[in-house]
Amino acid sequence: MSSPAEFYNSLPPISKAYGTACLLFTTAFQLGLYNVFYIALLYEYVFKHFQVWRLITNFFFLGKFSINFGIRLLMIARYGVQLEKGPFERRTADFLWMMLFGALSLLVLSAIPIFQAPFLGVSLVFMLLYVWSREFPNAQINIYGLVTLKAFYLPWAMLALDVIFGSPLIPDLLGIIAGHLYYFLTVLHPLATGKVFLKTPLWVHKLVASWRIGAPTTQPSSRSGAQPERSTGVAFSGRSYQLNG
Template sequence: MSTPAQYYESLPPVSKFYGVACLMTTSALYLGLYDPWNIALSYEDVFKRFQQVWRLIINFFLLGPFSPSFAIHLIMIARYGVLLEKGPFDKRTADYVWMLIFGALSLLVMGAIPFLWTPFMAGSLVFMIVYVWSREFPNAQISIYGIVTLKGFYLPWAFLALDLIFGSRLMPDIIGMIAGHLYYFLTVLHPLAGGKYVFKTPLWVHKLVAYWGKGIQVNSPVQRDPSAGVAFQGRSFRLNGNRTRTSTPSEQERQAQANSSAASQPSSGDGVAFRGKSYRLSS
């Protein structure tokens, strides 16, 4: 049995950050530190009053007041977000961050349509995470409240049915599923069907992850910021895309031996020196 502190430390960085940010936002609301409508998504305030651009970001961190619905969404992050980050996105921290950013951008575009608009889209983003997990683990066995057992592929639909039973709005869940399917189509289904994979994680996302030094990114196109507190693991690349490679002492010794062997070989009879590497026939 692990303690709460040990469990917290075991969480991957992105899911940990998002879950804690949502918890702190709701806690501040409970303490009455702000009016929720000051952070609600309002395109009129964003585009007519450019000083309120924060509405495009902060609305993704409010899961609502403390309630059973808030607890369920937080459990979704702690369960399915963590499974995604430790599973298909293992050693791909920047790719996971880009998935969330793409989901948020997709939801903002859909929110511009009046009948799809919702003031707080954190629930939709969480539902996108659940949908992507269901496509990555379609055959996983899931038990809902210990009553119904179903495959992971049907999990989003089960949550949708529960929201219908409890009288919650269905539109945030639906647009979250649409954003999740769009991401899965562009990254998995379309390439598998023979299409060209063009949905690459932008360089600035890799730089952001490298700057903060959080998580792991294999084949990262940038080097870790040396001022970051946590080592950015993975292979090292120069900013111009060329892979940097440092020779180990053993490699240098072998190279020196090879050059010495090549220099000691006599030149061929035609007077032209053989300038390639020399090997014995027995090797």
């Protein structure tokens, strides 16, 4: 059995970086090193006082140390890692773009009064969970040893459990909406029209290459029929054939 250090070092770069940042932010909060007010997503302070860091820092706070915090961190370690090591293997730029697209979508959604939320970290984790559930729809998941269900239904089951245990509904729902938006643009829309609308921008590829993290995707090449798809950011290439069939 590998040691905790070996397990941590084996994690893929994006999931590891995000999970680590969430753990550090919560640890610093528990130690009283900062007030969460100063990292919360408050658009009044963003636009009137130019506190633009709030657009980023709010994604790194998953709440104080609790069972819920542990579950969210484990969701990153399981579902984020499985995505990054599976469908997004050797496609670090595409996985990073999926995370960035999810974060941008959540920022737009949270500007709607009914969806306002000071922290979107839980929503981003739920977005990862939703994408994972669509990539592995038939995987069997056991929830707390009480019920077994297909992964396709897991986001809704987790949302229902959060409601039962008194957690806010909006963060989970925002994540599901953002995840489905990504799914629609990378699977449903291409299947209906034959066109890939959402592609990983070149600057994301260059960013990954400059940071030398993971394995940057190569640009589309006419010499291989499969190569262009690997550069679009589409994570559901296998499932798309099943849906067509």
